[in-house]
Amino acid sequence: KNTFGYDSTGNYVAGTEAVTFDAKVDTDATAAIVKEMVNAYNETLALINGEVNQKPDRAYSPLTDEQREEMSESQIEKWETEAKKGLLFNDTDVRGLADSLRFIIPSNLRTEFEKMGITVSTNYADNGKLVFNETEFKAALEKDPDAVKDAFTAASSKNEDGTTNPGGLMTS
16 A cells, blocks of 8 residues: 555554665666667668669660560569669669768767767778677666666757757657
């Protein structure tokens, strides 16, 4: 009845034990989710960069009706797969998306993410992939779970000088 060692008037009842609660962050589950998110991001980034950088093979032009009649269904399917490669080569919209994703972590949050083991690869060929250090992430989560939460979910706000704080990664 929510008395926890106190009577209905709020006075402590001698001889009763206090009830305490202990809450702990599940670092393993949280790290697994963030790792999965980083892997999904990296796979998406690799797919986008792969499409925008894949040059078309001009040897595979669209099939004519006569060519289709001479080919089996599997040959047609294979041909069309090859002919579709490179359709997004240097597409400005897709290139813009790829470039935007390279800077997924806003500059005002880079230090916080580095402290928790999430960085952008310094290898140019990785095209902005994220690197996840699970050990550092778990340590940061144990030390200050609210800071980790805020780095991901803090709402954007206006500063006193009129500038905007973009908020966390998931709200930017």
